[in-house]
Amino acid sequence: MILATGSATTTSLVGLLIAVFLASMVEMVEALTIVVAVGTTRGWRAAFRGTVAALVVLGLLVGIGGVAIVKYVPIDTLRVIAGTILLLLGLSWLRKAILRSSGLISLHDEDAIFRRTVTSLSGDAPAKTRETQGFVVAFKGVFVEGMEVVIIVIGLGASQHRIGYAAAAAAAAILLVGGIGVLVVRQLSEVPENLLKTIVGVMLSSFGTFWIGEGAGVRWPASDASLVVLVAGFAVLTMLLISWVRRAQRTAPTAPEVREPVAS
Amino acid sequence: MKTIGRYLVRAGLAIWDFLVGDTPEVLVVTLAIVAITFAVRAHNSLAVVILPICSALGLVAVVWMGRARINKAKRPN
Numbered sequence: 073m074i075l076a077t078g079s080a081t082t083t084s085l086v087g088l089l090i091a092v093f094l095a096s097m098v099e100m101v102e103a104l105t106i107v108v109a110v111g112t113t114r115g116w117r118a119a120f121r122g123t124v125a126a127l128v129v130l131g132l133l134v135g136i137g138g139v140a141i142v143k144y145v146p147i148d149t150l151r152v153i154a155g156t157i158l159l160l161l162g163l164s165w166l167r168k169a170i171l172r173s174s175g176l177i178s179l180h181d182e183d184a185i186f187r188r189t190v191t192s193l194s195g196d197a198p199a200k201t202r203e204t205q206g207f208v209v210a211f212k213g214v215f216v217e218g219m220e221v222v223i224i225v226i227g228l229g230a231s232q233h234r235i236g237y238a239a240a241a242a243a244a245a246i247l248l249v250g251g252i253g254v255l256v257v258r259q260l261s262e263v264p265e266n267l268l269k270t271i272v273g274v275m276l277s278s279f280g281t282f283w284i285g286e287g288a289g290v291r292w293p294a295s296d297a298s299l300v301v302l303v304a305g306f307a308v309l310t311m312l313l314i315s316w317v318r319r320a321q322r323t324a325p326t327a328p329e330v331r332e333p334v335a336s
Numbered sequence: 337m338k339t340i341g342r343y344l345v346r347a348g349l350a351i352w353d354f355l356v357g358d359t360p361e362v363l364v365v366t367l368a369i370v371a372i373t374f375a376v377r378a379h380n381s382l383a384v385v386i387l388p389i390c391s392a393l394g395l396v397a398v399v400w401m402g403r404a405r406i407n408k409a410k411r412p413n
Binding site for chain 2: 098152155156158159160161163165166167170176177201212219220223235277280281284289290291293298300305306309310313317320321
């Protein structure tokens, strides 16, 4: 059981902290791009207010939703549901990261998103309208990107009854990315986002597989330490798939890479 | 009441789009893995082998389908 003491428990806690921290970092880099675009076109007050409002709403969702789920949903049911959502997100993130790494779809381009947002906000408007638009765009950007973090925090945190740890890891990532954003006053286009996404995808898929099993009553050998084996397995498989898709694309008739509509 | 209903529908659609979006095959694969896990859970030693293999095969399947879909979209008509 997860509440047992020892290295097995430490394994899942460390895994939880790393997965939530990296996932939050990826999403917050994307949100920061939008916030900086709002700040430079519509003023920093609107960008700041929109960001804070979105973070408060997201925090309330974790606080109220997470605690209620932990309190009222039986632990095994919770683990199956959380595991299913984590596996769903993990496979989606890995699929996208593998197709991007192999050049089949274009990398997530923070600079392009920044330019698009600036262009959409560049029109003339009265001061009050400009500020309201800035607030709305910043709020929406942070809220949409943050929702994925909320789901991961609740999914990973609730399945181990460690919502607090998960929320703290997410808050640390938000502070880190926000702090760097303030220092450089620029979106973080140099962040190796696809690599982070691959790592998080590997971890979410591993946790998802693990919790579906636990929730269904499967007892893993070595308890939580099995997570290490799952993470290693998914990491190796991901590298093999990247190399396979690259090789397959080289032999296939070529065409320009496509740009997928990306929300995350 | 009508407004609440509308908001609930919108929220439901947003969650669906967020979790599933344009890749329903990932949802199908995930649900299949859950179903297989429940089918074999009585045999623990089998389940601990089958479940990771299913997840791995699921990943291979969604990448395969993603690649095929993109290549199909690229192909000139």
